[in-house]
Amino acid sequence: MTAVIQAVINGTMMGAMYGLTALGLTLIFGVMKVVNFAHGSLLMVGMFTAYWLIKLTGIHPYLALLFVPPLLFFFGYSMQNLLIKPVFKAEQQVREPLTVIIVTTGVWYVLDNLALMLFGAEYRTVRTAITGTSFSLGEIIVSIPKFSGFLVSLATAAGLLLFMKKTRTGKALQATSLDREAANLMGIDQYRIYNMAFGIGTAIAGIAGCVIIPFYYVYPSVGVVFDIRAFIIVVLGGLGSIQGAMLGGVIIGLIESVFSQFMPSTWTEAIIYAIFLVILFVKPSGLFGHKQDW
Amino acid sequence: MSRKQLDTILLSLAAVVSFTLPLVIESPTYMQILILLFFYAYLTTAWNLVGGFAGVLPMGHSVFVGLGAYTSTIMTLQYGISPWIGMLVGGVIAALVGVLIGKPTFRMRGAYFALCTIAFAEGIRVMIENIDSLGPFKLNGPRGLLIPLKGDSFWNYQFMHKEPYYYIILTMLVLVLALTWFISRSRMGYYLAAGGEEPEAAQALGVNVARYKLIAMAMSCFLTALAGTFYAQLMLYFYPKGLLGLDLSFEIAFIALIGGRGTIAGPLVGALALRPLNEFTRIYLSDQLPGLHLVIFGLILILVMLYQPKGLTAPLSRIYDRLACRIIGKGVAK
Numbered sequence: 001m002t003a004v005i006q007a008v009i010n011g012t013m014m015g016a017m018y019g020l021t022a023l024g025l026t027l028i029f030g031v032m033k034v035v036n037f038a039h040g041s042l043l044m045v046g047m048f049t050a051y052w053l054i055k056l057t058g059i060h061p062y063l064a065l066l067f068v069p070p071l072l073f074f075f076g077y078s079m080q081n082l083l084i085k086p087v088f089k090a091e092q093q094v095r096e097p098l099t100v101i102i103v104t105t106g107v108w109y110v111l112d113n114l115a116l117m118l119f120g121a122e123y124r125t126v127r128t129a130i131t132g133t134s135f136s137l138g139e140i141i142v143s144i145p146k147f148s149g150f151l152v153s154l155a156t157a158a159g160l161l162l163f164m165k166k167t168r169t170g171k172a173l174q175a176t177s178l179d180r181e182a183a184n185l186m187g188i189d190q191y192r193i194y195n196m197a198f199g200i201g202t203a204i205a206g207i208a209g210c211v212i213i214p215f216y217y218v219y220p221s222v223g224v225v226f227d228i229r230a231f232i233i234v235v236l237g238g239l240g241s242i243q244g245a246m247l248g249g250v251i252i253g254l255i256e257s258v259f260s261q262f263m264p265s266t267w268t269e270a271i272i273y274a275i276f277l278v279i280l281f282v283k284p285s286g287l288f289g290h291k292q293d294w
Numbered sequence: 295m296s297r298k299q300l301d302t303i304l305l306s307l308a309a310v311v312s313f314t315l316p317l318v319i320e321s322p323t324y325m326q327i328l329i330l331l332f333f334y335a336y337l338t339t340a341w342n343l344v345g346g347f348a349g350v351l352p353m354g355h356s357v358f359v360g361l362g363a364y365t366s367t368i369m370t371l372q373y374g375i376s377p378w379i380g381m382l383v384g385g386v387i388a389a390l391v392g393v394l395i396g397k398p399t400f401r402m403r404g405a406y407f408a409l410c411t412i413a414f415a416e417g418i419r420v421m422i423e424n425i426d427s428l429g430p431f432k433l434n435g436p437r438g439l440l441i442p443l444k445g446d447s448f449w450n451y452q453f454m455h456k457e458p459y460y461y462i463i464l465t466m467l468v469l470v471l472a473l474t475w476f477i478s479r480s481r482m483g484y485y486l487a488a489g490g491e492e493p494e495a496a497q498a499l500g501v502n503v504a505r506y507k508l509i510a511m512a513m514s515c516f517l518t519a520l521a522g523t524f525y526a527q528l529m530l531y532f533y534p535k536g537l538l539g540l541d542l543s544f545e546i547a548f549i550a551l552i553g554g555r556g557t558i559a560g561p562l563v564g565a566l567a568l569r570p571l572n573e574f575t576r577i578y579l580s581d582q583l584p585g586l587h588l589v590i591f592g593l594i595l596i597l598v599m600l601y602q603p604k605g606l607t608a609p610l611s612r613i614y615d616r617l618a619c620r621i622i623g624k625g626v627a628k
Contacts, residue, residue: 035405083596090603098351098404102551103599105544109592113585121584220585228416231409239405266424273417280410281398 002139007257009140013150015253019246020153020208021226022233023160024201030177030240031197034084038104039230040223041111042202046072046209047218048115054126054213061128061214062148069206076202077195079107084198085191108223115220123217131214149211156207157246160200164242173197177240232276238289247287300618312464316457325456329528331569332463333521338549338561339470340517343510345547346556347478347486350400350507351408354415356542358388358515360422362522363532367439368431370450377451381523385516392515393508400507412540419538438533441526451527459528466524467562470517474558482506487556552598554605563607568594 025039036042049071050064087099125131133144164170175183176193184190208226216222233252237244252272259268279286319325341355365387366380399410423436433439446454453459477483488496489503496503526532536542545568553564571594575587602609 029405033405035409083600086600087603098408099551099599099603101351101405101408102548103596105548106592106595106599109588109595113588113592116585117583117589228412232413235406235409264424266420270417270420270424273413273420276413277410277417280402280406280413284402284406 003261004258006140007261008254009142010146011254011257012250013143013146013253014257015250016150016153016246017146017208017212017249018226018229018233018253019249020149020156020211021205022230022237022245022249023157023242024204024208025230026234026237026240026242026245027160027173027204028197028201029234031173032088032100032194034100034104035231036104036198036201037101037227038079038107038111039201039205040225040227041108042072042076042205042223043209043212043226044115044218044220044223045075045111046206047213047216047222048119048209049206050210050213051124051126051218054128061126061130061145061210064210064213065152065207068210069203072206072209073199073203076205077199079202080195080198081191083107085194088191088194112220112223119220121220123219125217126213128214143215145211145214149215152207152211153246153249156204157242160204161242169193169196229272232272234286235276235284236279236286238286241286241288244286244288297618297622300621309468313461316460322456325460327570327573329456329460329463330573331565332460332467333524333528334545334549334569335562335565336463336467336470337518337521337546338553338564339467339474340514340521341546342474342550342555342561343477343514343517344507345550346560347483348489348507348510349487349556351404351547352411352543353408353540353547354411354413354543355514355518355546356538356540357415357418358392358518359522359525359542360418360534360538361388361391361515362519363526363537364422364433364439364522365519366523367441367526367532368433370441371439372430372432376449377523377527378449381451381520384519384523388519388522389512389516392511396508396511400504400511412543415538415543416540419534422534422538436534438531438536439526441530443530451523452530459524463524466520471558471562473513478558482509486510548595550605552595552605554607557605557607559611560605560607563610564605567606 021039021043024042025036028034028036028039046068049068050061053059053064053067054061083103084100087103091099130144130148134141135144135147136142164174172183172188172193173196175186175188176190176197180190183193229252233248234240234245235248236251237246237248255272255275256265256268259271315328316325319328337355337359341352344350345352362381362384365384366377369375369380369383370377395411395414399407402410422433425433426435427433441452444450444452446452448458477486485496485501485503485506488499488501489506493503522537525537549564549568550561551564552567553560553562568591572587572591575590579586598606
């Protein structure tokens with residue numbers, strides 16, 4: 001029994017972080033109707049930035065949260081502005097520009113392999129003050145890096161929700177996601193909003209990178225591990241939904257950690273894919289998605 | 295000389311050149327590069343039936359390559375049946391699976407469809423990696439299957455030299471190109487194009503869009519599986535990660551997009567542009583800087599999408615049109 005409770009707690013914490021990696025993806029999809037295949041790579045960039053920052057300056061890992069997300073915001077903002085906007089403009093009439101998927105896949109290949117060229121293929125870990133620390137609740141052990149990652153994930157999701165509901169930019173983002181043309185007519189600059197969405201989505205990948213680094217390896221293709229999960233999570237939660245991404249993340253985390261108590265972990269991966277396909281067939285709009293999106 | 299005559303002359307010239315190439319090329323390495331080039335062009339042409347004409351973006355076609363390879367190889371290894379027969383059985387199985395997958399997924403929008411096919415392919419890969427045998431059939435999990443060398447034999451689909459493989463894949467490519475050409479000019483081609491661009495409008499005009507998409511999917515999967523058997527017999531070894539992984543699926547889609555999806559020449563143009571580059575950068579650069587060849591690959595992908603979002607076939611055919619006009623013009627003047 002303790003093992004199961006332990007698994008549930010670990011799964012929830014890990015799942016919230018999966019949700020965090022999916023948040024940026026779901027935001028970008030919601031606003032632009034684009035699946036950003038480079039999202040995992042951007043997470044990898046965030047992890048490497050955090051890694052070098054911590055390694056070279058020796059600061060506390062969570063101080064990296066002050067530097068990495070703004071840097072990645074700038075990165076994502078420019079990426080959308082320079083690479084994706086032109087393709088988008090060329091395909092203005094298309095409701096769902098598939099060419100953009102290919103551009104983001106190109107970015108994925110470039111980023112992952114640039115990292116491979118620069119840093120090599122080895123798995124790196126950074127030992128920080130909190131690596132390997134934990135506290136216990138009775139017989140249950142809670143890892144401190146994972147617990148703080150869990151808290152940061154919840155805070156980020158809450159922050160993003162507040163931002164979308166309360167600020168002007170957030171409302172403009174929502175308006176664009178509901179109806180591009182109408183938002184344009186209301187004087188919202190569509191491409192500036194896309195830049196913002198991409199920047200924020202990438203910054204969130206940066207936050208995820210910072211909280212994952214104290215307990216996970218970093219290597220050039222680490223993004224792929226989180227990428228496929230993030231795809232599954234956003235579809236499960238409903239593409240474009242913030243709450244959906246968090247809940248979807250927790251569900252996937254729970255399945256992984258509870259099922260792996262009873263079977264080899266490679267099988268849990270197969271189960272996740274199977275569940276994903278069942279959801280797509282039964283309810284393609286996911287838990288919180290809009291029907292018109294699929 | 296008319297335009298039609300010029301086209302015919304050039305096409306026959308291309309045919310003669312491609313059928314005599316093995317007489318000139320002696321290096322097995324270059325032969326292998328050519329064989330793989332045609333292999334990818336073939337796969338992409340088969341993909342194009344769905345990804346190009348039907349206007350969706352399947353990103354998991356490697357599953358059908360795998361189905362073909364596994365079916366024919368298991369039949370050969372365990373029952374001694376010729377891969378030529380296994381190839382057809384694999385094709386039929388792939389077509390059935392394709393229809394099974396296509397039926398619920400074709401009603402989805404682009405991004406959902408792409409994600410769904412990825413998840414399906416990855417799910418199958420993970421499953422095959424985790425099982426040693428499926429009922430009486432030995433799959434060998436992540437280790438894959440090894441086909442024992444039996445020596446030159448047409449019946450066993452094994453040859454000691456590269457030439458037979460070259461001619462087999464070339465014939466397959468020519469046939470599939472002819473089929474695509476035929477379909478693009480048929481009622482089905484028009485229905486597919488209409489269903490891809492404006493499904494609601496096509497439906498309103500009484501076109502059964504879903505049915506034509508399913509037929510296209512069945513054909514595409516059948517043809518893709520045939521290539522799987524070819525690959526298995528060429529390499530005599532394959533494993534799930536290499537054959538069923540996302541890399542192959544993505545590369546097929548990229549070749550189509552860079553060449554021009556939905557065009558007949560697109561897959562060939564894309565393969566001609568990407569495959570040699572891929573092979574040579576991998577051979578010459580990957581020792582010094584691992585990953586550089588994929589950086590170049592990604593950059594090309596981005597640049598083509600930025601400057602030629604419709605693929606390279608469109609500008610190339612414009613150039614050809616201009617040249618053809620000049621040549622024909624001279625002919626008339628004489």
